[in-house]
Amino acid sequence: MFDLVEAFHRPASIREALRLLHAGGRRARIxxxxxxxxxxxxxxxxxxxDITRLGLTYIRRAGGGWAIGATTTMAEIEHSAxxxxxxxxxxxxxxxxxxxxxxxxxATLGGNLANASPAADTAAPLLVLEAQVAIARExxxxxxxxxxxxxxxxxxxxxxxxxxxxLIPVPxxxxxxxxxxxxxxxxxxxxxxxxxxxGLQVDAKGVCKWVRIALGAVAPVPLRARAAEAxxxxxKLDSSLLEQAGEEAAREASPIxxxxxxxxxxxxxxxxxxxxxxxxCVERAGYSL
Numbered sequence: 001m002f003d004l005v006e007a008f009h010r011p012a013s014i015r016e017a018l019r020l021l022h023a024g025g026r027r028a029r030i031x032x033x034x035x036x037x038x039x040x041x042x043x044x045x046x047x048x049x050d051i052t053r054l055g056l057t058y059i060r061r062a063g064g065g066w067a068i069g070a071t072t073t074m075a076e077i078e079h080s081a082x083x084x085x086x087x088x089x090x091x092x093x094x095x096x097x098x099x100x101x102x103x104x105x106x107a108t109l110g111g112n113l114a115n116a117s118p119a120a121d122t123a124a125p126l127l128v129l130e131a132q133v134a135i136a137r138e139x140x141x142x143x144x145x146x147x148x149x150x151x152x153x154x155x156x157x158x159x160x161x162x163x164x165x166x167l168i169p170v171p172x173x174x175x176x177x178x179x180x181x182x183x184x185x186x187x188x189x190x191x192x193x194x195x196x197x198x199g200l201q202v203d204a205k206g207v208c209k210w211v212r213i214a215l216g217a218v219a220p221v222p223l224r225a226r227a228a229e230a231x232x233x234x235x236k237l238d239s240s241l242l243e244q245a246g247e248e249a250a251r252e253a254s255p256i257x258x259x260x261x262x263x264x265x266x267x268x269x270x271x272x273x274x275x276x277x278x279x280x281c282v283e284r285a286g287y288s289l
Contacts, residue, residue: 004045032111067168116155137162179281180277198213
């Protein structure tokens, strides 16, 4: 696919990377791990801007939460002892499911999000963690909610900006809290047919104090299942209510039929995975239904 590429750049600063990206216009592409760019094989690409030397590979505490650099690989997240303590290790669990060992050694967190695939494995857990992304432009830098980044399949709100960092705030604290990530793929290393992430807290009587549910690969963009969340918040949890939440989440989905699965199958599996994720959250919260 690189037969038509005329220039390969390896800038030493974010400002230089942005200058090269703007100079290349629509025919320039950012590259880090390259696992998406190579597969897409876009014949319009004429220049590649490698951002792996910009100092964007890190996992560190930030204001009580976490900051993860955009070029941090899935393997680095998977093996991060620190991130295993974040929300029951939900992001680590998602990174472990992101393709083969070889792919995880190359694929980056920033690339997984900036590629804007509805099936991105890290999107759902980051949505339930209410993550933000830091975006650099030529003369400014700003933050936006991750939920605002995705516009449609393959398109984000980045434009000619550069995603430089993922910011995760302090998750809700307290006893009886549980988190879960669930993925269904055709094979162990395939992309998601459906994925879900959830987190919740129950009180001593089993009443849901708060809940977050996110869905992947069942709509044009990864999304929060707000109606399903509202359905169970403030109510005592039981198997029937979890089933209803799964059904509500499936109604919020708008899946497509493609070579991997039909829309109907995706919707049904969305229901199953949401119920499964909620049940695991309840179990990890130390409450028996």
